[in-house]
Amino acid sequence: xLRFIFRRAAVGVLVLVAVAILTFALxxxxxxxxxxxxxxxxxxxxxxxxxxxxxxxxxxxxxxxxWAQDIIQGDLGQSYRQRxxxxxxxxERLPVTMILGATAFLLAVIVAIPLGILAGLKPNSWIDRCxxxxxxxxxxxxxxxxxxxxxxxxxxxxxxxPASGSGTWQSFVLPSVAxxxxxxxxxxxxxxxxxxxxxxxxxxxxxxxxxLLPPQVxxxxxxxxxxxxxxxxxxxxxxxxxxxxxxxxxIFAMQxxxxxxxxxxxxxxxxxxxxxxxxxxxxYVLLTFSADVINAxxxxxxxxx
Amino acid sequence: xxxxxxxxxxxxxxxxxxxxxxxISRYLGHRSLVIGGxxxxxxxxxxxxxxxxTWHDPYMQDLTSRRIPPIWHGWFYDNPKAGWLHPLxxxxxxxxxxxxxxxxxxxxxxxxxxxxxxxxxxxxxxGVLAGYFGGRIDAVISFIVTTRLSMPVVLVALAVVSIFDxxxxxxxxxxGLLLWDRFAVVMRSxxxxxxxxxxxxxxxxxxxxxxxxxxxEIMPNVANSxxxxxxxxxxxxxxxxxxxxxxxxGIQPPLPSWGLMLAEARPEIFFxxxxxxxxxxALFLLVLFVNLLGDGVRDITAPEGRA
Numbered sequence: 001x002l003r004f005i006f007r008r009a010a011v012g013v014l015v016l017v018a019v020a021i022l023t024f025a026l027x028x029x030x031x032x033x034x035x036x037x038x039x040x041x042x043x044x045x046x047x048x049x050x051x052x053x054x055x056x057x058x059x060x061x062x063x064x065x066x067w068a069q070d071i072i073q074g075d076l077g078q079s080y081r082q083r084x085x086x087x088x089x090x091x092e093r094l095p096v097t098m099i100l101g102a103t104a105f106l107l108a109v110i111v112a113i114p115l116g117i118l119a120g121l122k123p124n125s126w127i128d129r130c131x132x133x134x135x136x137x138x139x140x141x142x143x144x145x146x147x148x149x150x151x152x153x154x155x156x157x158x159x160x161x162p163a164s165g166s167g168t169w170q171s172f173v174l175p176s177v178a179x180x181x182x183x184x185x186x187x188x189x190x191x192x193x194x195x196x197x198x199x200x201x202x203x204x205x206x207x208x209x210x211x212l213l214p215p216q217v218x219x220x221x222x223x224x225x226x227x228x229x230x231x232x233x234x235x236x237x238x239x240x241x242x243x244x245x246x247x248x249x250x251i252f253a254m255q256x257x258x259x260x261x262x263x264x265x266x267x268x269x270x271x272x273x274x275x276x277x278x279x280x281x282x283x284y285v286l287l288t289f290s291a292d293v294i295n296a297x298x299x300x301x302x303x304x305x
Numbered sequence: 306x307x308x309x310x311x312x313x314x315x316x317x318x319x320x321x322x323x324x325x326x327x328x329i330s331r332y333l334g335h336r337s338l339v340i341g342g343x344x345x346x347x348x349x350x351x352x353x354x355x356x357x358x359t360w361h362d363p364y365m366q367d368l369t370s371r372r373i374p375p376i377w378h379g380w381f382y383d384n385p386k387a388g389w390l391h392p393l394x395x396x397x398x399x400x401x402x403x404x405x406x407x408x409x410x411x412x413x414x415x416x417x418x419x420x421x422x423x424x425x426x427x428x429x430x431x432g433v434l435a436g437y438f439g440g441r442i443d444a445v446i447s448f449i450v451t452t453r454l455s456m457p458v459v460l461v462a463l464a465v466v467s468i469f470d471x472x473x474x475x476x477x478x479x480x481g482l483l484l485w486d487r488f489a490v491v492m493r494s495x496x497x498x499x500x501x502x503x504x505x506x507x508x509x510x511x512x513x514x515x516x517x518x519x520x521x522e523i524m525p526n527v528a529n530s531x532x533x534x535x536x537x538x539x540x541x542x543x544x545x546x547x548x549x550x551x552x553x554x555g556i557q558p559p560l561p562s563w564g565l566m567l568a569e570a571r572p573e574i575f576f577x578x579x580x581x582x583x584x585x586x587a588l589f590l591l592v593l594f595v596n597l598l599g600d601g602v603r604d605i606t607a608p609e610g611r612a
Binding site: 011014015016018019022023026027136137139140141142144145148149151152156157163236239240242243244246247250261262265266268273276277280281284285288 | 337448451452454455456457458459460461463464465467468540544547548551552553554567571574575578581582584585588589590592593596597600
């Protein structure tokens with residue numbers, strides 16, 4: 001078990017190094033940092049001076065190593081636009097995205113798992129068909145359009161919820177629903193498939209033959225095994241939500257890192273973009289790593305591979 | 306990726322699952338194949354014959370007829386501006402909305418097909434190589450896939466598009482280079498399954514080269530999975546294109562991308578909500594048909610893999 005954890009952690013760190021290299025290459029191709037800092041009115045001499053001052057005239061791999069060293073020491077550099085440490089800029093925006101991601105994920109799970117269980121208990125019944133129809137329709141709705149329609153109905157017409165901002169809990173309702181909606185069908189289908197499979201298994205038949213009550217069989221015996229595959233998929237979905245919140249946060253002008261990312265890209269502020277890509281990638285790696293460990297703990301057969 | 310069948314033991318149970326599943330697929334499977342196939346074919350026809358369906362020019366601005374509401378506003382709200390000249394109204398620049406929606410189908414479909422073509426080549430190559438050769442090659446390719454998965458697609462796409470400036474070509478290239486992961490993962494596992502079958506062993510025994518085995522024995526047998534993954538990726542690519550264009554870092558004006566139309570309609574949200582409703586419905590229908598087609602193909606070719 002310990003060897004498994006170490007191996008997975010090593011792979012995770014390697015993935016982060018690869019992401020860091022790609023991010024660095026990408027953002028350095030994006031903008032000439034000296035020109036970005038100097039602004040539009042700078043002369044050629046100004047730009048040359050800034051290039052020497054910040055060390056942009058060094059070879060790229062030297063710059064990368066210096067950058068990576070800084071990151072390991074917790075220094076993410078300076079924002080070109082806001083003229084203060086990137087770490088401060090990102091950290092003060094992180095809570096909104098975290099709250100948004102967590103509520104959206106909880107919402108998706110709260111809806112998806114009971115619906116999946118009900119659908120899986122009676123395949124081909126009316127409730128199963130309803131659930132499948134919801135899943136099929138849900139997967140086809142672009143979540144940023146759902147967000148816009150939510151604004152049209154609940155903000156413009158009914159005047160119940162705010163159309164933008166992230167100051168109050170009300171302003172989290174529409175974005176969370178729009179974000180949750182996207183993950184819901186996948187989780188529902190997985191729960192349903194898992195229920196159908198486990199309900200056919202021998203140990204469930206044994207439990208039934210022993211005379212256990214149906215709720216006990218479903219909740220204690222079947223569900224536990226049915227939602228096993230959900231652990232790793234949940235990690236992936238949660239990671240995708242953090243990345244997918246860029247569009248939703250931008251629509252609602254929420255002060256999270258997704259909106260910050262969009263602002264930084266449009267205003268060419270590469271250090272902030274680098275930091276956000278790395279932050280989201282780190283969360284993703286951490287989530288999938290935890291899911292792997294949880295799965296290996298639950299199912300020893302997985303530890304070998 | 307699929308959960309079904311991973312703990313299957315006992316022929317009897319498998320048979321009962323198969324029977325139950327085939328009942329569902331008889332009910333939903335053929336229906337979704339028919340709805341998805343006919344719907345997608347219809348949208349492709351609309352895109353191809355766009356000039357014949359409308360008498361307006363999608364780029365023609367007319368400042369005297371801006372923000373005309375769609376025809377039903379004349380019926381239900383007695384809005385005198387609505388009329389048959391612009392059945393779905395006009396946008397803030399006076400361009401005919403129906404015409405722009407029809408031409409927008411061209412962009413979404415073109416993006417969908419091109420992105421899938423590109424990502425399919427990349428993903429399938431990586432996946433088949435990883436599954437067929439295994440060992441170190443598999444480890445390296447799996448690492449590449451994991452790295453790609455941990456990079457947030459929207460963010461990376463936005464950053465890249467902002468470097469090269471948005472255009473149809475850039476959006477297709479960026480999405481094609483990002484969305485191959487599912488092809489790689491599925492092709493790897495399918496190849497692993499096929500590799501251990503007897504006809505592959507037989508081909509190797511008679512001295513076929515690896516390349517020949519991959520091309521003549523493996524590839525024909527992964528085709529079904531390829532189609533299913535292609536429909537999923539096409540739907541994803543269409544939504545990503547719309548999202549990028551909506552954020553202003555995708556297809557650029559004056560092209561009638563549905564995502565861009567949503568962005569242009571956003572300032573009208575308080576006065577003309579229909580401008581936001583219509584492109585969204587178009588997107589929804591296209592993605593729905595593509596997904597249904599994929600579901601239908603899966604139910605017919607691999608009913609036991611249904612989830």
